[in-house]
């Protein structure tokens with residue numbers, strides 16, 4: 001992020017939440033489960049799979065983590081009842097990772113047990129680099145018990161990812177590969193756009209060479225074009241990969257990918273803990289952040 005954009009985002013953060021929500025709701029299905037279901041149904045009707053997420057992160061109290069577990073269980077029940085073509089995405093710090101590792105494992109087991117009952121799937125999102133080791137450890141532990149029902153996210157901007165992938169390929173991991181959204185120091189993360197793209201492609205090739213399933217999670221056209229080539233070279237059948245995008249982002253590109261016959265899954269977040277997710281999306285979108293910034297300045301009205 002350039003310094004001006006950084007300044008704009010910092011200013012946006014001090015705006016009233018009600019104003020931030022007006023701009024952020026483009027990226028969020030709504031505050032309730034029924035809002036999430038309505039969006040997922042609409043996307044499913046267009047041939048798009050979804051991954052639904054009850055927003056929340058950095059939980060400090062066990063009872064809050066347990067409350068989120070109950071919401072995820074209700075979500076899985078609802079996906080089944082409504083016959084949605086959807087799995088779920090979860091954040092480890094929402095389920096107690098920063099409180100106690102073993103406690104977090106137990107919370108995940110409750111959720112994945114329910115997903116298994118419905119033949120569904122739980123994606124473990126990747127968070128900032130202070131959690132990478134413990135999230136990989138969490139995933140590997142859960143994989144031993146639920147090999148078909150759990151997968152992880154890796155971030156192409158981290159130097160370490162290629163080594164993590166080499167290790168996790170050994171158990172035929174189901175991946176989501178994304179660039180990564182947290183602000184990380186240059187000592188551990190690629191900073192240049194080209195470096196991140198190159199590392200994305202390098203990791204994608206390795207995953208596919210090793211026969212792993214990959215959710216290719218990006219809106220970046222050059223990466224998507226390169227992924228098309230790789231899919232062709234590997235002669236991959238459609239059930240070996242999918243593209244993934246965020247709700248509210250690059251709908252035209254999403255349509256082009258679908259029209260080319262590839263599978264697409266959209267991340268559909270909902271819930272009243274929308275704030276940090278929304279700020280991350282606004283950080284990625286200088287234009288929206290700038291419009292918000294201007295709307296707050298009386299002399300620009």
Ligand SMILES: Cc1cc2nc3c(=O)[nH]c(=O)nc-3n(C[C@H](O)[C@H](O)[C@H](O)COP(=O)(O)OP(=O)(O)OC[C@H]3O[C@@H](n4cnc5c(N)ncnc54)[C@H](O)[C@@H]3O)c2cc1C
Pocket residue numbers: 124125126127153155176178179180181182217218219220221244245246249250266267280281282284285
């Ligand atoms: C399904 C999914 C799940 C994800 N899960 C994680 C995760 O677990 N952990 C993690 O660290 N990150 C996650 N991410 C976020 C990811 O790391 C990137 O921050 C995000 O996808 C933007 O990167 P990009 O590859 O689209 O490339 P960018 O270069 O950021 O974007 C490419 C183009 O997409 C468009 N675009 C991107 N973002 C926006 C936006 N907010 N608003 C409008 N246009 C936009 C712009 O046109 C931009 O030029 C996820 C992303 C997806 C798609």
